[in-house]
Amino acid sequence: MSEVWAGFQPEVPGAQAQGYVEGTISGAGAAVLDYLGQGLAGSLVVIDGHATLVVIAYVVAEARRAASGR
16 A cells, blocks of 8 residues: 555645554555644545545644544
């Protein structure tokens, strides 16, 4: 899955990676990249089912993320 992340640049000013995890979901390769930027936090989830690639992006105000304890 590392090639999926090559060149990924979230559109969040000052974004820095906070965590990266690889695994599987129903047998498909999956990866999650968490990042934190200037006032915003987010996650990018990629599920590679070989025939289908699903990408889910999530961005939230950093203060809300901190309040949720995540």
